[in-house]
Amino acid sequence: MLALSGVGKAFSNGIVALAALDLEVRRGEFLTLLGPSGCGKSTALRMIAGLTEPSAGALTWAGGERPEIGFVFQEPTLMPWASVFNNVWLPLRLRGISKAAAAASITDALALVGLADFAKAYPRELSGGMKMRVSIARALVLRPPLLLMDEPFAALDEITRFKLNDDLLRLKSELGATVVFVTHSVYESVYLSTRIAVMAARPGRIVSQILIEAPLPRGEEFRTTALYNERCRAASQALMEALSPEDRL
Amino acid sequence: MSEAARGSAGGRVLDVILPILVFLAAVAGWEAVVRIRNIPHYLVPAPSLVATTLVSDWPTLSGSLWVTLKVTFSALFAAVVGGVGLAILFAQSRWIERSFYPFAVILQVTPVIAIAPLLVIYLDPPTAVLACAFIVAFFPILSNTTLGLASADHNLVDLFKLYGASRWQQLIRLRLPAALPYFLGGLRVGGGLSLIGAIVAEIAAGTAGQGSGLAFRIVESTFRQNMPRVFAALVLIAVTGITIFLFFTLLTHLLLRHWHESVRRRDT
Incomplete structure (x- = not known):
């Protein structure tokens, strides 16, 4: 590779x-x-x-x-002002993909890391492990x-x-x-x-x-x-x- | 008060009631002293007289209040536009920041009361008053927003680069949201300062300022030994300042409640 x-x-x-x-x-x-x-x-x-x-x-x-590359840092590195859903949307959003068009990929990525029920939560409401899962979902959302x-x-x-x-x-x-x-x-x-x-x-x-x-x-x-x-x-x-x-x- | 008491509903009610009780006691004491010792109203007016003056002089005072409010908010608006705009410009290039920041500092450290007489000569008085209020409100907004724009998580900056974000996307999606808490801090300070700037400049403008703001009313009423009206104008200024502060505190809470540590409510 x-x-x-x-x-x-x-x-x-x-x-x-x-x-x-x-x-x-x-x-x-x-x-x-x-x-x-x-x-x-x-x-x-x-x-x-x-x-x-x-x-x-x-x-x-x-x-x-x-x-395409997914990157996960030592810290979860989430945007604190954005919900879990919007954090995972970021890689797609920067490519100009609308929320509606991205919704299925985001839901899939959150389901992969077991956080399907936390899409509306804000990072500070999550534990350290859950934040890291969101970070992984974000890295995987483009299926790199x-x-x-x-x-x-x-x-x-x-x-x-x-x-x-x-x-x-x-x-x-x-x-x-x-x-x-x-x-x-x-x-x-x-x-x-x-x-x-x-x-x-x-x-x-x-x-x-x-x-x-x-x-x-x-x-x-x-x-x-x-x-x-x-x-x-x-x-x-x-x-x-x-x-x-x-x-x- | 203990943290636990502060967190409970009863504690929060006390937070409101205690200051009100202290305030009422102070006003009652003031009223009593003035009445018992027969202090003439051209020296110290009783609170009741100040209150009735506030009502009887309301047509004059409300006009002045309106003038002061207009100056305060025009200056604050200009300071927000100028401060945030310049901070964004600074964020684009360290060279721009290095070239211009020292001048912003000079403007900040020179007391506005010392610049005001000059401005009154060079500008027409209403503009000079506006300029003074702008100068004092501008700096906290500029410096806080500059700091905020530079405070975005560096790993997030890397992530934006990884996904090929443009400078514009980085500014809108990352730097501006990251700067919001800092900006709001600057706005709370700047809001209070723009009122102070408006008052100070109007006093400095003195007779040259044919303005009719609250500061002008205070100067004029002092000359006429109309102390009840001086106090009534002071009450209006204080209430305006408190209202500005509360408004921006509420705005900060509404905008940051979901995510920023400063508005986090802890369960104890």
Whole structure:
């Protein structure tokens, strides 16, 4: 679907966020970028979204151009003045699609995340997990082939997080989308991904890759399998090796 | 008062009744002191005399009130149009903001009472009064709206970029709604200031201002030692100020009640 070759990013303040990153995103996979903070995983994600330009190297898209993309941030990033319905309408509205014409897509997207009954609610009336569901519905409303997620569940409690992990895997299977997911949680990355790219900081780079061969979607029982345990150990090991000596303190 | 009491219905009734009781007690005390000590009405008029003056002089006073209201609201309207317009212009380019913002600050920090005499010379008096009221109301609206337009969630800005939103869409759908609470804060301050500006400028214009606003009535009545009328005019000014404040508070509540933290009612 996408290949990043020799991609680098240096900011104007001299910080090198990424150095010569080579990464392929394959159609239909669930790819997780796992790494300590400051390793440039968010920068790589923003680059794929086209929100920041590489200062070296290039991105090559399979179809020749960037496809429709859904993006989910660490915070729900909803417009507080708009109802849930109008928040999910936003991507369509910016394309000039009227509320009436968009209604069916919006209702579908809200049903996908289990919030069909909350269309009229305002964001502040919702819990953190529900807000994140609205954010996911908004990212899915255009049915993008590629979904980018930047630590979307990091601020949620573990019960909500596990539930959203399962829902995300179900959505991914239903929609057949490719997902690139950023996290610093080893367990989350192993549970969700078909492939993990472990990154190291200063400068940001990929140090190893781990495949998780179990089919999607997975259930809670996957957390007790030997494969899950083995991959968690491998990912933790890779993450430890990726840390520089001062990070380990 | 405890938070719990404030939240309950009884607490809210007390919030209204207590200030009214204090007010009535103060007025009664004032009336009593004036009567017992026989203070002449050209020094301190009794509240009852102020009230009857308000009624008997109503034809004159209402005309002046109307003039002051017209100046206040024309100035506020101009300040909203100018302040919001300039803030939107600032939001388009940092260079424009850097070039013009210092002048807005200079206009703000120079006391209007010091500029008023000059304006009276350069402009015809009604325009000068209007200009003074505009100058004081303009800045809080400009600075608050500028701050609000710049305060849109940066992730939302990215999201708009991702979906290919135009600058216009970003302004209408994101920056203006995000700026609304800030703008309304500026409007509440600016509304009160435009009344103050209108009064101060009319006093500064003095005899040059053939205007007939409430401030002119106060100056004129002071010369004639007609204290009951001075107090009656003061009452009208205070009531106008309170009404403006309450109106914008209500407007803020109606526009923001669904989403902004400032009008959130907590369950305790």
